[in-house]
Amino acid sequence: MLEQIKKTASFILAEAAKIGGSDFGTPEVGIILGTGLGGLVGSIDISASIDYKDIPDFPVSTVEGHSGRLIFGLLGGRRVVAMQGRFHYYEGYEPWQVVFPVRVMKFLGVRTLFVSNASGGINPTFRTGDIMVITDHINLIPNPLVGPNIAELGPRFPDMHGCYDPHLREIAAQVAAAEGIELKYGVYVGGTGPTFETQAEYRYFGAIGGDTAGMSTTPEVIAARHMGIPVFGASIITNVGLSDEAGDHEDVQKQGAAAEKKMTTLFTEIIKRL
Numbered sequence: 001m002l003e004q005i006k007k008t009a010s011f012i013l014a015e016a017a018k019i020g021g022s023d024f025g026t027p028e029v030g031i032i033l034g035t036g037l038g039g040l041v042g043s044i045d046i047s048a049s050i051d052y053k054d055i056p057d058f059p060v061s062t063v064e065g066h067s068g069r070l071i072f073g074l075l076g077g078r079r080v081v082a083m084q085g086r087f088h089y090y091e092g093y094e095p096w097q098v099v100f101p102v103r104v105m106k107f108l109g110v111r112t113l114f115v116s117n118a119s120g121g122i123n124p125t126f127r128t129g130d131i132m133v134i135t136d137h138i139n140l141i142p143n144p145l146v147g148p149n150i151a152e153l154g155p156r157f158p159d160m161h162g163c164y165d166p167h168l169r170e171i172a173a174q175v176a177a178a179e180g181i182e183l184k185y186g187v188y189v190g191g192t193g194p195t196f197e198t199q200a201e202y203r204y205f206g207a208i209g210g211d212t213a214g215m216s217t218t219p220e221v222i223a224a225r226h227m228g229i230p231v232f233g234a235s236i237i238t239n240v241g242l243s244d245e246a247g248d249h250e251d252v253q254k255q256g257a258a259a260e261k262k263m264t265t266l267f268t269e270i271i272k273r274l
């Protein structure tokens with residue numbers, strides 16, 4: 001596995017350098033563009049882009065609304081690599097496949113990871129269109145670290161205190177104040193999907209300490225923290241779980257698009273201040 005990760009990273013760096021020429025430099029910031037962050041691509045001064053299908057050993061994204069490529073370039077004055085399209089457990093990938101790109105990012109040189117997603121609000125103060133800074137998570141997706149530990153990546157029993165970096169959250173609060181962006185804060189519950197939760201399940205997620213329900217992110221954050229990479233995560237509340245409205249993928253896409261501008265500003269400005 002470790003050899004596969006390193007081999008894939010070397011391949012990607014060689015390809016990106018070939019495409020980017022003198023503009024290419026190894027990325028220091030990794031970004032997983034979930035729902036609502038697609039527009040961030042427009043703010044990246046792109047030096048190279050590689051389709052997942054052209055990368056040996058990379059999974060290929062299947063879900064509607066998520067294309068699949070790695071984008072290299074400058075954002076907020078920093079060299080970034082962005083994943084346009086992520087891999088969800090519900091698509092049928094093994095947990096190790098879901099986190100494979102995050103592990104590859106480490107060997108591309110990434111030292112900070114930014115993630116975004118869409119989720120259903122459980123906290124009664126949350127409204128559709130809100131942005132929630134993720135302060136912590138509850139992972140209900142099979143843990144990607146199950147299996148022999150890869151000691152070169154991290155410890156057998158990784159600590160998960162502060163898995164959403166407190167310092168990065170502080171910067172987010174400063175950016176939000178400066179830009180007039182209202183932020184909510186809370187705990188993201190990562191479930192397997194692909195069903196949206198039943199009313200009883202939303203109540204259950206709330207009862208165990210969750211503020212929103214989603215179907216991604218927790219595996220990638222676990223893999224990043226295993227490797228000691230600090231993480232910032234934000235979630236767009238695309239639906240309110242405990243309401244009479246049915247959750248649906250189109251609404252998720254629509255709300256995601258509506259919040260895109262705020263999310264793009266938030267992420268870009270944090271990256272600028274790293």
Ligand code: HPA
Pocket residue numbers: 118119120121195196197213214215238239241247252
């Ligand atoms: N549940 C799970 N995942 C989601 C939801 C939800 O209500 N909304 C957007 N992604």
